[in-house]
Amino acid sequence: MEREYLTAPVTIVCGYYGSGKTTFSLNLARRVSGAPLTLMDMDVVNPYFRSSDYRAELEAAGVRVIAPNFAGTMLDIPSLNPAIAGILESGERVLIDAGGDDAGATALGCFAHLIAKRPYEMLYVINRSRPLASEPEEAAEILKAIEKTSRLRATGLVNNTHWGAGTTPQLLEESLPYAAAVSRLTGLPVKYTAVEKGLVPQVERLEGDPAVGSLFPMDLPVQPPW
Template sequence: MQKKLQLTVVCGHYGCGKTNLALNLALEAAQEGGQVTVVDMDIVNPYFRSSEYGELLESRGIRLIAPVFAGTTLDTPTLPPEIYSIFEGGGQVFLDVGGDDAGITALGGLHEQMEAAGYEMLYVINRYRVLSQKPEEAAALLREIESASRLKATGLVNNSHLGVETKLSTVLDSMPYAEETHRLTGLPLLYSTVPDFALEKEAQLPAGCRKISRLVRFLWE
């Protein structure tokens, strides 16, 4: 019997950590078995997108649908026709949506199919990124994303981090920001992420937090 289709959109502002979260969610889903697909909808930005991690995904049995020309020197990628195949099968599908107008608008082109199939749309926030450091800014960005995508976010993920400088206190200090963003948007705060390296050995994961791995690296690392 074919497993029911589960669509999860991961969206948010530039640098919030969407791609790293999408990769973590896909890898966790793959560990549980079943068919898992990652759709890279970051069709303009050549940095920090799921397509750069194709080998990792393939090694875990995860299908990757990438923009046409992704991984090349061409800068005019388009959505591949095979993206529509995600609505024909089952399993879990994670859509990593770019933080620019092109990525969000491309998602809007799929809104009818998304609504018909049912979806979860995670709005990822990062207190430490410019233009989203205040709850009011994060709420305003959400309205822009929902308008362009013609879809509604269903949950909030606090992914506030400072890259390799992230400590547990970095996440804990962002909690009031996440709670106020939750109040302003009306979205349920699903969890706050904590990088595994920020946890000391045998340390308890704080309530409302989820541990993730840092998979996305800067070009110079």
């Protein structure tokens, strides 16, 4: 039986710049079933790879895509988009791709008062292969900054350690102590370990380990559609 994802009314995916949170968000959106879903792109940090770039593909699959309005540069604080506020208040199921690190979480913070009105899940994506977040203490500090800026609390971790096409089962296994340490420092469970679909048979024995949680098969890499 297919595992059910996005069980909370609102699911937020956040993480350090380059952690792979947008790729995870896109794969998560593609995995939904049942009630309609709206994907909100609030990534103001990376203008070159954003979930809203995949609007046509996602909307063809029944996922509505909403991005906030920006004034000036891509790093400006977003203007309050009436569509975003209305959807958050409507009770619809929502997936939010938040911006990288605390700077990107600024947009998320603008809507924190609406998000917190309903049960929400906030998943923090970690990647041991990324500079400035390769140590558990660094990843934990980044999360503190994201939570402070967004005014929301994370509820779980996603270990997305990879080297793109060069990812191996060994790399994944070597990242487990890192994920366990981040879990210990933050007090958050590892909910998912992202793994390229073709590698799943080689690592499925790890599923259920507290440092792994549930394996989340991913289509990688996700290439921009331009």
